[in-house]
Amino acid sequence: MIRATGVGKKFISYHRRATSLKELFVRRGQASGDDFWALRDIDVEIGRGQTVGLAGANGSGKSTLLKVLAGILRPTHGEISVSGRIASLLELGAGFNGELTGRDNVYLNASLLGLSRREIDRMFDSIVDFAELPHKIDDEVKHYSSGQYVRLGFAVAVHVDPDVLLVDEVLAVGDEAFQKKCLAKIEQFRTQGRTILFVTHSLDLIESICDRILVLESGSMIFDGAPEIGTRLLRQRLGSLPSDGPVPYDVAAARPVLVTFARDPGGPPQVQFDPGEKLTVSLTLDLTQDAPERLYLHVYVLGQHDLPIWLMETSVGGIPSKPGLFTVDFTVPKIPELLGAFAISVHVSDAATGVPITKRRFDDLFGISGPQAGGLLKVDYEARTRG
Ligand SMILES: Nc1ncnc2c1ncn2[C@@H]1O[C@H](COP(=O)(O)OP(=O)(O)OP(=O)(O)O)[C@@H](O)[C@H]1O
Numbered sequence: 001m002i003r004a005t006g007v008g009k010k011f012i013s014y015h016r017r018a019t020s021l022k023e024l025f026v027r028r029g030q031a032s033g034d035d036f037w038a039l040r041d042i043d044v045e046i047g048r049g050q051t052v053g054l055a056g057a058n059g060s061g062k063s064t065l066l067k068v069l070a071g072i073l074r075p076t077h078g079e080i081s082v083s084g085r086i087a088s089l090l091e092l093g094a095g096f097n098g099e100l101t102g103r104d105n106v107y108l109n110a111s112l113l114g115l116s117r118r119e120i121d122r123m124f125d126s127i128v129d130f131a132e133l134p135h136k137i138d139d140e141v142k143h144y145s146s147g148q149y150v151r152l153g154f155a156v157a158v159h160v161d162p163d164v165l166l167v168d169e170v171l172a173v174g175d176e177a178f179q180k181k182c183l184a185k186i187e188q189f190r191t192q193g194r195t196i197l198f199v200t201h202s203l204d205l206i207e208s209i210c211d212r213i214l215v216l217e218s219g220s221m222i223f224d225g226a227p228e229i230g231t232r233l234l235r236q237r238l239g240s241l242p243s244d245g246p247v248p249y250d251v252a253a254a255r256p257v258l259v260t261f262a263r264d265p266g267g268p269p270q271v272q273f274d275p276g277e278k279l280t281v282s283l284t285l286d287l288t289q290d291a292p293e294r295l296y297l298h299v300y301v302l303g304q305h306d307l308p309i310w311l312m313e314t315s316v317g318g319i320p321s322k323p324g325l326f327t328v329d330f331t332v333p334k335i336p337e338l339l340g341a342f343a344i345s346v347h348v349s350d351a352a353t354g355v356p357i358t359k360r361r362f363d364d365l366f367g368i369s370g371p372q373a374g375g376l377l378k379v380d381y382e383a384r385t386r387g
Pocket residue numbers: 011012016022023026027038056057058059060061062063064065169
């Protein structure tokens with residue numbers, strides 16, 4: 001239904017004008033004069049009928065990803081494919097023309113989504129009723145409050161019978177009664193098997209209504225999976241949950257849930273490295289209360305056909321016995337002279353038996369590139385032609 005493959009989005013920082021106060025604040029502190037990657041290497045596939053929450057800190061790339069998926073921004077790299085009618089309610093300012101009346105904007109917007117004039121005529125009153133704006137519908141939209149604007153945008157988006165609904169955090173602008181109405185509509189869409197992707201800072205909301213959470217950090221997708229794990233991870237990253245605090249959890253004894261690659265521990269995630277560069281492989285594990293002590297980790301770096309290239313281990317007891325999510329950083333000061341794409345496989349073993357209690361191979365890859373085009377090892381050589 002929605003597929004993004006290798007999607008990156010670069011903005012040029014020079015003369016970048018903030019279009020909102022929020023952006024102005026978020027952008028402060030970013031180096032100017034550089035290319036700025038708002039999204040990097042995003043691979044995601046969302047199937048029909050899924051309700052997915054998109055979360056992450058301010059400026060992590062959530063709105064940019066929605067705009068790229070909605071076709072409003074063109075990705076710098078990668079491919080997007082979406083099947084079905086896609087309706088989106090993006091940030092204020094995107095979608096409506098301020099000089100036109102609410103009525104004209106409803107017609108314009110719905111016709112851009114492929115509805116005929118007659119179809120729009122038929123649903124017009126229902127849209128206006130849903131938005132609760134009958135007295136305002138013939139005013140120019142630039143005179144609407146942000147809440148009124150969002151009401152109308154949401155009303156159009158849900159009336160055009162979309163297969164895919166993309167909703168930005170704008171819902172938070174509506175008052176409580178309207179938010180409830182929107183959530184009821186989202187719930188109805190869910191039961192009708194439509195696909196919903198929405199941005200929110202409310203992790204409680206994600207836990208209560210989503211099948212899945214995507215977590216962005218500095219433009220990279222650092223988690224894609226179960227809401228209860230993703231929200232805990234994000235709370236930890238945002239500092240609202242102590243990393244060693246007891247968290248009730250009882251699905252498995254120890255589960256590797258996330259791998260990220262960076263130069264330094266805690267540094268910005270990256271997936272492309274050069275030989276000789278520093279590499280940190282960070283593994284996040286989820287440990288339950290009854291996890292056995294004396295656990296240790298084996299981490300295999302796998303090459304093509306899952307061939308183990310090298311092994312990294314913690315010492316026995318290198319995993320806390322306390323429950324919760326924790327991260328182990330394996331830092332390689334100098335990447336060997338290797339080339340290619342590498343995956344990670346993790347075994348959690350109990351020293352008492354030496355038997356792995358959990359294994360997981362992650363699909364996330366990192367690449368080591370160099371001037372040489374093929375092969376696994378970078379070998380110095382000379383080519384000379386004789387005769
Ligand atoms: N048109 C643009 N030109 C340049 N930079 C941009 C543009 N739009 C967004 N950015 C930058 O890209 C980064 C990601 O922005 P985005 O709005 O996607 O973040 P977000 O996760 O939605 O944030 P928030 O939670 O604050 O809404 C930010 O640093 C932002 O300043």
